[in-house]
Amino acid sequence: MLKRPKITVVGAGGNVGASVIQWCAQKELGDLVLIDLKPNVAQGRALDLAQGGAFAGFNASFTSTDDSSLMQDSDVVVVTAGVPRKPGQTREELVGINAGIVKTVCENIKKYAPNCVLILVSNPLDAMLTVAQKVTSFPRERVIGMSGVLDSSRFRSNIARALNVHIKDVSAIVIGAHTDKDMVPVTSTATVGGVPLNKLLNAEQIADVVSRTKRGGAELTELIGTSAWVAPGFGVTAMVESIVLNQGRILPCSVELKGEYEISEGACLCVPVKLTNKGAEKVFEIDLSSDEKAALKAAHTAYLEVRKIALNSI
Numbered sequence: 170m171l172k173r174p175k176i177t178v179v180g181a182g183g184n185v186g187a188s189v190i191q192w193c194a195q196k197e198l199g200d201l202v203l204i205d206l207k208p209n210v211a212q213g214r215a216l217d218l219a220q221g222g223a224f225a226g227f228n229a230s231f232t233s234t235d236d237s238s239l240m241q242d243s244d245v246v247v248v249t250a251g252v253p254r255k256p257g258q259t260r261e262e263l264v265g266i267n268a269g270i271v272k273t274v275c276e277n278i279k280k281y282a283p284n285c286v287l288i289l290v291s292n293p294l295d296a297m298l299t300v301a302q303k304v305t306s307f308p309r310e311r312v313i314g315m316s317g318v319l320d321s322s323r324f325r326s327n328i329a330r331a332l333n334v335h336i337k338d339v340s341a342i343v344i345g346a347h348t349d350k351d352m353v354p355v356t357s358t359a360t361v362g363g364v365p366l367n368k369l370l371n372a373e374q375i376a377d378v379v380s381r382t383k384r385g386g387a388e389l390t391e392l393i394g395t396s397a398w399v400a401p402g403f404g405v406t407a408m409v410e411s412i413v414l415n416q417g418r419i420l421p422c423s424v425e426l427k428g429e430y431e432i433s434e435g436a437c438l439c440v441p442v443k444l445t446n447k448g449a450e451k452v453f454e455i456d457l458s459s460d461e462k463a464a465l466k467a468a469h470t471a472y473l474e475v476r477k478i479a480l481n482s483i
């Protein structure tokens with residue numbers, strides 16, 4: 170029998186984890202292991218999905234457990250374990266509690282799946298990525314944060330809605346920190362069907378799209394009462410797919426920088442990377458406007474503050 174990729178989601182009983190499992194199952198990306206502190210909930214999520222396979226047309230294999238050893242030798246481990254924010258909170262306010270959770274989970278990943286590509290989702294994303302890297306000591310290629318795919322998807326959706334065009338034709342990315350204040354929607358390179366964004370929207374309209382994008386997660390949290398999970402699940406799945414199918418997609422993801430963008434070594438921020446079965450195989454430096462360069466610098470400063478608290482909490 171052919172060996173399929175083994176994909177583990179830690180935190181799979183929760184909203185984002187369940188969404189990731191659903192889309193990975195739908196795309197038959199591999200055998201899925203669902204781990205959560207609440208094993209019954211993870212088991213329930215797995216059963217619910219398995220029962221939908223007949224009509225959704227997939228035949229995935231699920232294992233659900235609170236036993237971390239079942240992630241043994243996973244090819245990809247997605248970490249969604251952690252507390253989500255409530256309306257009125259920032260992601261950064263979760264730092265103390267989630268640093269401890271990410272530390273515990275990453276100790277198990279290091280022990281049981283030392284060769285995996287780790288995709289981190291828990292917030293505050295960039296600082297949690299530093300915790301994951303410190304605990305696992307994995308090379309930067311194999312510790313990747315999901316932020317830019319989601320933020321860019323929101324950016325593209327906001328541009329498409331402002332112009333009443335198909336989202337597929339919108340090419341635009343968000344880099345920087347995964348925070349309401351310090352994400353950097355890159356307007357200077359954004360295009361729709363090859364037409365530069367500034368030929369389609371005026372400065373005020375662009376500012377509106379940018380501000381809506383930066384507040385995308387907060388807006389949803391206010392509406393739902395907890396943070397988003399459907400679009401985050403799609404975002405993670407695109408990353409998993411590019412890794413397990415070795416697609417080599419270039420997607421904005423949080424990674425440790427090693428001097429790129431003139432940012433001090435060791436900082437984790439979102440930039441475009443090539444995702445293959447080695448993980449974030451290549452990090453790209455793109456040309457930015459002077460405003461975007463300044464915004465990236467501010468994102469770095471903000472990240473350092475949150476990182477300090479995160480590292481003091483573990």
Ligand SMILES: NC(=O)C1=CN([C@@H]2O[C@H](COP(=O)(O)OP(=O)(O)OC[C@H]3O[C@@H](n4cnc5c(N)ncnc54)[C@H](O)[C@@H]3O)[C@@H](O)[C@H]2O)C=CC1
Nearest residue numbers: 180182183184185205206250251252253290291292315401
């Ligand atoms: N990076 C991003 O773009 C996004 C990040 N998030 C973050 O993802 C995290 C999860 O969000 P939700 O799924 O909505 O929360 P949730 O509360 O629905 O699920 C979290 C799950 O983690 C589990 N868990 C907690 N500690 C654990 C441990 N040590 N081992 C195993 N499982 C553990 C809980 O039992 C729970 O089932 C939050 O920190 C949230 O802020 C959410 C959306 C997007």
Ligand SMILES: O=C([O-])CC(=O)C(=O)O
Nearest residue numbers: 254260292386387396397
């Ligand atoms: O807003 C949140 O707290 C969850 C998240 O990171 C997002 O949806 O972008």
